Amino acid sequence: MSATRELLRERRFDTLSVADILDAAGVSRASFYFYFPSKQAVLADLVREAVAQGQQAARPWTDREQDPVTALRSGVTDGARLWRDNAGVLMAIVESWGSDEGLRELWLEQMNLFTEAATARIESDPVAGRRLGSTRARAAAASLTWMGERLYYLAAASVPPFDDEEVLIETLTTAWTSILYGDAVPDHRAPRG
Numbered sequence: 177m178s179a180t181r182e183l184l185r186e187r188r189f190d191t192l193s194v195a196d197i198l199d200a201a202g203v204s205r206a207s208f209y210f211y212f213p214s215k216q217a218v219l220a221d222l223v224r225e226a227v228a229q230g231q232q233a234a235r236p237w238t239d240r241e242q243d244p245v246t247a248l249r250s251g252v253t254d255g256a257r258l259w260r261d262n263a264g265v266l267m268a269i270v271e272s273w274g275s276d277e278g279l280r281e282l283w284l285e286q287m288n289l290f291t292e293a294a295t296a297r298i299e300s301d302p303v304a305g306r307r308l309g310s311t312r313a314r315a316a317a318a319s320l321t322w323m324g325e326r327l328y329y330l331a332a333a334s335v336p337p338f339d340d341e342e343v344l345i346e347t348l349t350t351a352w353t354s355i356l357y358g359d360a361v362p363d364h365r366a367p368r369g
Contacts, residue, residue, distance in 0.1 A: 184264025263332035
């Protein structure tokens with residue numbers, strides 16, 4: 177897995193072969209296939225690791241540990257760093273999920289974890305809940321989650337203006353807060369749940 181992660185720092189996933197991974201890892205073909213049925217399976221495990229880190233980054237907001245705006249900015253900032261540190265892996269899944277059914281299922285499942293957490297948080301937030309209503313909470317959560325995925329991808333691919341981390345963080349934070357809270361300033365002292 178480490179060898180694949182390193183290879184993805186320099187190369188696209190679709191150009192890697194299992195032989196490239198074997199050479200970089202210094203393992204035999206039999207050893208590789210004992211643990212992984214394909215290079216896609218290696219990528220899947222790397223993606224699951226990165227997504228678990230992303231879920232941790234989102235916790236201050238999803239778990240209501242801070243006021244919502246501060247928590248969103250913190251989560252977006254940590255998400256930007258996560259994507260920067262895992263750029264090869266995360267770019268590989270974004271570029272590959274449309275052409276591989278197993279990776280498609282994996283990425284949709286992983287993105288749904290963020291959507292579900294955001295939906296639950298929106299529905300439990302009195303300001304965002306009133307603003308969106310329960311019927312629109314999931315659609316808003318999914319839209320914001322997928323927008324984040326795309327902007328993080330563009331940043332990882334060094335596409336301006338999102339290659340500037342401050343622009344990326346400000347844009348995503350503003351999008352989330354304006355859609356969820358508008359001009360209202362959420363009361364961070366409101367009781368949980």
